[in-house]
Amino acid sequence: MIDFSSTLPGLVAESPDDPVRSGRLPVGVLLDHLQVGLVVLDEAGHVVGVNHQAREMLELPLTLLQSQPPIDDVVRWQVERGDLRGDVSHILQRVWHHLRETARRGQPHVYTYTTAGGRTLQGTTIAIPGGGWVRAYVDVTRHAQMVRYLRDSEERFRSLTELSADWYWEWDAEGRYTRLEGRLIREYETAEMFLGKCAWDVPALNRPRPEDWAPLREAFAERRVFRRVELQRRLRDGRVVWFSISGMPVYDADGRFTGYRGVGRDITRRKEDEATIQRLAFYDSLTGLFNRRAFVDRLQQAQAASARSGEWAALCFIDLDNFKDINDAYGHAAGDRLLQTVAQRLRDVVRIEDTIGRLGGDEFVVLLEDLHADEEQAAWRAQHVAEKVRAAVETALTIEGHEVQATPSIGITLFRGRDEAVEDILRRADLAMYHSKSAGRNAVRFFDPAMQAAVVARATLQRDLRHALRDGELRLFGQPVVDARAQVVGQEALLRWQHPLRGMVSPADFIPVAEQSGLILPMGQWVLRQACAQLAAWARAGGERAQWSLAVNLSPRQLRQPDFVDTVQAAWREAGADPRRLKLELTESLLLHDIEDTITKMEALAAQGIQFALDDFGTGYSSLAYLKRLPLAQLKIDRSFVRDLLEDPNDAAIARTILQLAKSLEMEVVAEGVETAAQFEALREMGCHLFQGYHFGRPAAL
Numbered sequence: 133m134i135d136f137s138s139t140l141p142g143l144v145a146e147s148p149d150d151p152v153r154s155g156r157l158p159v160g161v162l163l164d165h166l167q168v169g170l171v172v173l174d175e176a177g178h179v180v181g182v183n184h185q186a187r188e189m190l191e192l193p194l195t196l197l198q199s200q201p202p203i204d205d206v207v208r209w210q211v212e213r214g215d216l217r218g219d220v221s222h223i224l225q226r227v228w229h230h231l232r233e234t235a236r237r238g239q240p241h242v243y244t245y246t247t248a249g250g251r252t253l254q255g256t257t258i259a260i261p262g263g264g265w266v267r268a269y270v271d272v273t274r275h276a277q278m279v280r281y282l283r284d285s286e287e288r289f290r291s292l293t294e295l296s297a298d299w300y301w302e303w304d305a306e307g308r309y310t311r312l313e314g315r316l317i318r319e320y321e322t323a324e325m326f327l328g329k330c331a332w333d334v335p336a337l338n339r340p341r342p343e344d345w346a347p348l349r350e351a352f353a354e355r356r357v358f359r360r361v362e363l364q365r366r367l368r369d370g371r372v373v374w375f376s377i378s379g380m381p382v383y384d385a386d387g388r389f390t391g392y393r394g395v396g397r398d399i400t401r402r403k404e405d406e407a408t409i410q411r412l413a414f415y416d417s418l419t420g421l422f423n424r425r426a427f428v429d430r431l432q433q434a435q436a437a438s439a440r441s442g443e444w445a446a447l448c449f450i451d452l453d454n455f456k457d458i459n460d461a462y463g464h465a466a467g468d469r470l471l472q473t474v475a476q477r478l479r480d481v482v483r484i485e486d487t488i489g490r491l492g493g494d495e496f497v498v499l500l501e502d503l504h505a506d507e508e509q510a511a512w513r514a515q516h517v518a519e520k521v522r523a524a525v526e527t528a529l530t531i532e533g534h535e536v537q538a539t540p541s542i543g544i545t546l547f548r549g550r551d552e553a554v555e556d557i558l559r560r561a562d563l564a565m566y567h568s569k570s571a572g573r574n575a576v577r578f579f580d581p582a583m584q585a586a587v588v589a590r591a592t593l594q595r596d597l598r599h600a601l602r603d604g605e606l607r608l609f610g611q612p613v614v615d616a617r618a619q620v621v622g623q624e625a626l627l628r629w630q631h632p633l634r635g636m637v638s639p640a641d642f643i644p645v646a647e648q649s650g651l652i653l654p655m656g657q658w659v660l661r662q663a664c665a666q667l668a669a670w671a672r673a674g675g676e677r678a679q680w681s682l683a684v685n686l687s688p689r690q691l692r693q694p695d696f697v698d699t700v701q702a703a704w705r706e707a708g709a710d711p712r713r714l715k716l717e718l719t720e721s722l723l724l725h726d727i728e729d730t731i732t733k734m735e736a737l738a739a740q741g742i743q744f745a746l747d748d749f750g751t752g753y754s755s756l757a758y759l760k761r762l763p764l765a766q767l768k769i770d771r772s773f774v775r776d777l778l779e780d781p782n783d784a785a786i787a788r789t790i791l792q793l794a795k796s797l798e799m800e801v802v803a804e805g806v807e808t809a810a811q812f813e814a815l816r817e818m819g820c821h822l823f824q825g826y827h828f829g830r831p832a833a834l
């Protein structure tokens with residue numbers, strides 16, 4: 133063994149308290165217990181000291197060291213054993229170069245190498261001020277293994293992302309993309325699209341609204357793992373692809389949240405396959421309409437929706453009367469074309485929200501929802517649509533050079549709620565369709581006979597009403613409007629229909645039919661002309677009647693006519709009536725449509741001197757803001773409030789409020805439906821100035 137203590141003058145501390153110097157701890161023992169291997173070279177490069185650790189790390193035999201060999205011999209020995217690889221002279225050259233350089237510059241030289249035994253050592257050469265060197269060795273085998281392991285792992289990860297269709301991503305603590313790796317990301321050239329941005333800042337076709345991103349943002353805010361978030365995106369080249377991303381939060385060694393990492397995947401193929409499956413499973417391949425399965429499903433949903441809304445829905449069953457004949461005569465291809473044409477015509481005539489299906493063969497079905505809360509009204513609307521369908525299907529078409537005409541037989545049934553089985557609804561509509569077949573085909577029939585009767589009655593009424601106008605069966609009645617002294621100051625014109633068989637028909641029965649059929653327009657014009665003629669006649673007659681006003685009810689449809697202002701002007705001009713005596717009564721429902729257009733028209737007429745009254749006030753939706761903007765001269769308190777005025781404090785309060793409101797808006801108020809002296813008195817006390825009702829006079833021929 134070499135005596136270390138005597139060979140290390142420069143390495144031993146100078147302090148008098150030093151346990152080594154003081155002799156309390158032998159230097160050799162101390163150095164042998166270090167975790168660092170030490171090799172000491174004298175100024176000539178002889179190995180003059182080696183501690184226990186160095187011998188073990190470098191695996192140098194004692195026999196080699198005992199003679200204090202030159203470093204060159206040790207290096208040669210190491211090359212022979214395979215510790216150092218390469219040409220000996222070249223290695224020696226390098227060794228001496230480093231030794232000299234450390235001495236010259238006074239800086240340690242650090243290097244790493246792996247022994248034949250597989251140890252990785254980090255050596256540090258330090259020059260001793262008095263001459264010679266110390267080489268210190270630290271075993272870094274484990275660290276080197278770790279580095280190698282990490283490098284391998286990184287390479288494995290890279291080959292994975294290169295080879296697979298998935299990619300890897302990282303977000304920072306703000307949710308911004310900081311890293312995107314993978315072949316597809318490069319191919320799609322999407323990295324620039326994302327880097328520095330949050331996922332929710334890059335547009336996705338399937339999530340157009342900010343709230344669509346709420347679940348992902350919440351998961352992020354709550355540091356939750358999220359899986360398979362599907363995003364449809366448009367690439368730079370215009371291609372539309374589907375991505376799916378999954379991610380998990382990442383924390384640093386101190387448990388601080390640093391962001392997210394995860395994988396992305398292209399799921400476009402899967403999405404396309406799903407869409408195809410969906411199409412095959414739910415749509416009829418010939419026409420693109422819903423197939424039976426999907427339609428039944430919709431029908432169930434419609435039942436649930438109608439139960440919630442209280443609105444009636446209808447199922448129309450459509451069967452082509454002569455499909456078989458056309459098929460037999462012109463072949464299947466022609467038959468298919470016909471079915472496709474019928475499907476298209478159905479699409480053209482029903483609303484976008486209605487559901488159309490083909491149950492098979494030439495059987496089509498149409499589902500109409502939200503028709504009306506009133507069954508009869510709903511039936512009427514369903515009938516209206518079915519008639520449109522019938523007319524559309526019936527239109528002739530040319531198939532392969534032949535003109536063919538397919539007529540439909542249509543059955544309708546109404547339903548609301550989900551108390552009955554879907555199959556029962558279908559059966560009812562099917563049965564109704566057979567009724568229309570037996571009624572001579574190319575017809576529409578209801579399943580319910582009462583409904584059928586009601587619809588027929590209404591259709592008859594509509595037809596008769598058309599004749600009424602032509603044949604002069606309409607009459608204009610008037611009901612007096614009085615002031616607080618019960619003096620007549622004007623009249624309200626009310627329409628009557630003198631039916632040749634039914635007698636006098638109430639407007640409550642025929643106005644809705646006229647509204648729906650559009651007949652209200654010529655009828656309204658007739659009323660206007662009559663009213664103006666009446667005003668002119670009163671003026672001519674002189675006396676107090678010359679001062680009377682005449683109020684005419686307007687349908688919202690009339691006011692929506694683009695030429696409405698001109699029509700009214702023509703009416704009073706042609707009759708020679710004073711427009712200041714003409715009052716036009718509107719209902720609040722009018723305010724639901726294009727309010728700006730209404731105001732413009734009203735102002736144009738008001739400029740001619742015509743006055744406007746708001747009818748049935750209090751029963752509708754009037755917004756006070758609109759009320760202020762409309763050029764109104766009068767509010768009419770609806771008769772439902774007047775009726776119970778004396779018994780119901782709420783009604784009295786409403787009447788009083790309307791009066792106060794009108795006063796502040798500088799409008800007159802007419803109380804409608806005054807039937808008793810007590811009501812008259814009460815209203816007068818509240819400050820009402822104008823009255824109308826049976827108490828003063830029933831409507832009578834003008």
Ligand SMILES: Nc1nc2c(ncn2[C@@H]2O[C@@H]3COP(=O)(O)O[C@H]4[C@@H](O)[C@H](n5cnc6c(=O)[nH]c(N)nc65)O[C@@H]4COP(=O)(O)O[C@H]3[C@H]2O)c(=O)[nH]1
Nearest residue numbers: 626627638639640659685686687805806807824825826831
């Ligand atoms: N219970 C009760 N009722 C009273 C009393 N005083 C008057 N009435 C009735 O109340 C209705 C007042 O007309 P409205 O509210 O404008 O309601 C009118 C109006 O909305 C509409 N209408 C009538 N004529 C026309 C018209 O020429 N054009 C348009 N578009 N609608 C009209 O038909 C509705 C019903 O008219 P009518 O049957 O004539 O019914 C009239 C009238 O007869 C009363 O003291 N007690």
